[in-house]
Amino acid sequence: MKKLQSNLKYLGLFITIFLFSILFAVGSVMYDGFFSLQVLLNLLIDNAFLIITSIGMTFVLITGGIDLSVGAVVALTCMLSAHLLEKVHMSPFLVIPLMLIMGSLFGFVMGYLIQSFKMQPFIVTLAGMFMARGLCYVISIDTITISDPLYQAISQFRIPLPFDSFISIGVVIALVTLLAALYLANYTKFGRTVYAIGGSEQSALLMGLPVARTKILVYTLSGFCSGLTGIVFSFYMLSGYGLHCIGLEMDAIAAAVIGGTPLTGGIGFMTGTLFGVLIQGVIQTLIMFQGTLSSWWTRIAVAFLLCVFIILQRVILSKKESRKVLTNTAAKAS
Amino acid sequence: MKKLKSFVGSREFWPILSLLLVLLFNFIFTKNFFVLEIKDGHLYGSLIDILNRAAPLMLISIGMTMVIAIKGIDISVGSVMAISGAVAATLIGGSLEMVNGANASGTAMPLPLVILIALGVSAILGMWNGILVSRIEIQPVVATLILLTAGRGIAQLLTQGQIITIYYTPYQYIGAGYLLGLPFSVYIVAAVFALTMYLTRKTALGLFIESIGINQVASRFSGIKVKSISFWIYAFCGVCAGLAGLIYSSNVKCADGNNAGLFIEMDAILAVALGGNSLDGGRFSLIGSLIGALFLQSITTTIYAIGVPPEITYVVKAVVVIVICLIQSEEFRKAALGKFARNRRELSEKAAVKS
Numbered sequence: 145m146k147k148l149q150s151n152l153k154y155l156g157l158f159i160t161i162f163l164f165s166i167l168f169a170v171g172s173v174m175y176d177g178f179f180s181l182q183v184l185l186n187l188l189i190d191n192a193f194l195i196i197t198s199i200g201m202t203f204v205l206i207t208g209g210i211d212l213s214v215g216a217v218v219a220l221t222c223m224l225s226a227h228l229l230e231k232v233h234m235s236p237f238l239v240i241p242l243m244l245i246m247g248s249l250f251g252f253v254m255g256y257l258i259q260s261f262k263m264q265p266f267i268v269t270l271a272g273m274f275m276a277r278g279l280c281y282v283i284s285i286d287t288i289t290i291s292d293p294l295y296q297a298i299s300q301f302r303i304p305l306p307f308d309s310f311i312s313i314g315v316v317i318a319l320v321t322l323l324a325a326l327y328l329a330n331y332t333k334f335g336r337t338v339y340a341i342g343g344s345e346q347s348a349l350l351m352g353l354p355v356a357r358t359k360i361l362v363y364t365l366s367g368f369c370s371g372l373t374g375i376v377f378s379f380y381m382l383s384g385y386g387l388h389c390i391g392l393e394m395d396a397i398a399a400a401v402i403g404g405t406p407l408t409g410g411i412g413f414m415t416g417t418l419f420g421v422l423i424q425g426v427i428q429t430l431i432m433f434q435g436t437l438s439s440w441w442t443r444i445a446v447a448f449l450l451c452v453f454i455i456l457q458r459v460i461l462s463k464k465e466s467r468k469v470l471t472n473t474a475a476k477a478s
Numbered sequence: 479m480k481k482l483k484s485f486v487g488s489r490e491f492w493p494i495l496s497l498l499l500v501l502l503f504n505f506i507f508t509k510n511f512f513v514l515e516i517k518d519g520h521l522y523g524s525l526i527d528i529l530n531r532a533a534p535l536m537l538i539s540i541g542m543t544m545v546i547a548i549k550g551i552d553i554s555v556g557s558v559m560a561i562s563g564a565v566a567a568t569l570i571g572g573s574l575e576m577v578n579g580a581n582a583s584g585t586a587m588p589l590p591l592v593i594l595i596a597l598g599v600s601a602i603l604g605m606w607n608g609i610l611v612s613r614i615e616i617q618p619v620v621a622t623l624i625l626l627t628a629g630r631g632i633a634q635l636l637t638q639g640q641i642i643t644i645y646y647t648p649y650q651y652i653g654a655g656y657l658l659g660l661p662f663s664v665y666i667v668a669a670v671f672a673l674t675m676y677l678t679r680k681t682a683l684g685l686f687i688e689s690i691g692i693n694q695v696a697s698r699f700s701g702i703k704v705k706s707i708s709f710w711i712y713a714f715c716g717v718c719a720g721l722a723g724l725i726y727s728s729n730v731k732c733a734d735g736n737n738a739g740l741f742i743e744m745d746a747i748l749a750v751a752l753g754g755n756s757l758d759g760g761r762f763s764l765i766g767s768l769i770g771a772l773f774l775q776s777i778t779t780t781i782y783a784i785g786v787p788p789e790i791t792y793v794v795k796a797v798v799v800i801v802i803c804l805i806q807s808e809e810f811r812k813a814a815l816g817k818f819a820r821n822r823r824e825l826s827e828k829a830a831v832k833s
Contacts, residue, residue, distance in 0.1 A: 266551075266619065271795075271803075272796070274795050274799070275792070279793060281790070441631065
């Protein structure tokens with residue numbers, strides 16, 4: 145019985161990994177040159193930035209909150225670093241830590257407002273999104289191209305792997321972030337508290353857990369991830385532009401949900417989020433290989449998947465509830 | 479005096495005051511802001527411009543107010559707007575035809591039918607949201623997120639990824655025409671507003687809606703059809719968004735799948751919050767939301783008028799949202815007003831006991 149229950153919890157995750165393998169297999173059968181290590185690695189290279197944001201988002205979602213500002217903060221980071229590098233001629237070694245601090249600070253302020261004044265996370269992060277996009281335009285309306293030698297070098301750099309394949313530095317950063325997130329979520333007090341808050345904030349409070357501190361920290365962490373994403377994204381795009389990453393927050397939420405993190409909080413898997421991102425990447429690659437379908441089919445397909453997974457989670461949840469009722473009545477009867 | 483006091487205490491007081499402040503600011507700093515001119519029998523001026531430009535936002539705010547009143551949210555309105563515009567443009571189709579130097583482009587389908595189909599599609603999209611929220615019981619933010627993501631894709635699919643220009647002149651009347659000196663879109667807003675006001679204030683529906691927003695379970699037990707009311711409210715919000723899409727596409731004379739209604743869901747939520755409505759559902763004020771929408775448009779117009787770069791609007795909006803949420807937050811009021819507020823509350827309680 146217990147085994148079945150834990151299986152149910154992981155069901156979403158299993159389906160996601162299974163679906164990813166199926167999609168990849170379908171691609172490999174249908175198209176020549178799809179089944180190669182490099183195509184798989186390209187998924188990581190093209191989505192490295194999305195992985196990092198989605199990890200931050202997953203933490204927020206586990207607490208039962210939401211962060212809509214991530215896309216805008218990424219754009220702001222790109223814009224500000226481009227401005228500082230090109231117009232102020234600041235050293236990149238100063239710009240990068242500065243951007244990480246800015247992202248974290250942005251998240252901290254939002255977390256503070258949410259926690260201290262009991263404001264809805266949805267509204268506060270919405271305001272954060274407006275703020276960050278507005279600041280982007282205040283810096284510049286046009287695209288700023290980054291010509292800094294270090295950024296150029298990192299952007300060009302390829303880490304060779306066996307079988308003639310390679311990955312970019314962004315992928316390494318994303319994977320390190322993933323490992324750190326796995327450690328943070330599963331082996332630290334902070335991670336346990338995050339899950340506890342999502343399960344029931346009231347209970348977490350009564351257990352004496354540092355709810356307020358953890359909630360603010362979670363938004364700070366999401367802000368930090370957005371800052372890091374901004375840096376990786378500026379390596380990838382080599383420019384700053386106010387319209388960068390519109391809708392990234394939705395992609396990140398979709399990745400987390402498809403990866404088995406329900407929006408009700410309390411449950412969440414970092415590995416699932418990785419696969420949530422990869423599934424979106426695989427759909428994109430499939431549509432690219434197919435050639436005739438237009439790119440907006442990607443959005444429709446992702447939305448369809450999102451819908452299926454949300455309904456699936458809803459069904460699982462209601463099953464769990466009905467079982468709880470059943471066991472309760474059984475206990476009472478005995 | 480008593481009347482004034484009850485007005486100050488009402489939820490429309492703060493939005494009206496802030497709107498008046500913006501107008502006062504313009505009265506002092508912007509030249510010719512209040513000048514109304516009559517050209518070709520139409521009224522012209524900044525005030526009319528604000529009314530006309532705010533029309534789509536006002537319509538969506540009406541729908542959003544109802545959705546928020548039942549403790550829901552609809553973030554797909556922008557996408558629905560884009561789809562409805564795209565449907566209308568695709569059905570009208572055709573290219574630019576000139577007869578004797580005048581625009582005489584035709585339409586592939588009669589205009590009333592086009593409007594009906596576009597609104598029908600919007601209603602179906604709203605119903606889709608309604609089914610997800612009321613039957614499958616998914617959280618509203620998430621349920622409407624699906625359509626937000628897919629909607630832009632669908633709109634792009636309809637327009638083949640291009641911006642379709644609408645040459646058919648009668649269609650342009652919806653968003654850019656004038657009736658009795660006022661923009662036609664203002665009449666559409668007034669009609670929808672009057673209908674909604676009638677339904678919610680003169681029938682029991684308004685009471686049901688507030689009841690659902692305050693306590694869904696209790697409403698169900700007291701015999702209110704929670705599920706079907708929620709369902710129809712999402713459908714209504716879809717129709718409002720569709721109507722806004724028609725006005726917008728007719729005003730700019732084209733259907734743009736990417737940019738039509740971009741971020742309007744944020745503006746609409748903001749308008750509802752500005753109008754003194756709690757985002758937790760329950761009691762609502764439609765007038766407040768309309769004033770909120772007008773306030774937002776006035777700020778935008780003001781920023782254009784005084785020559786500040788328009789991009790700063792986002793920052794201003796962000797600050798406004800935070801300030802309003804802070805005022806609505808009990809924790810903040812306690813922290814800011816401290817003892818003063820407690821004293822006042824005690825006084826008013828005493829007064830209440832006495833009377």
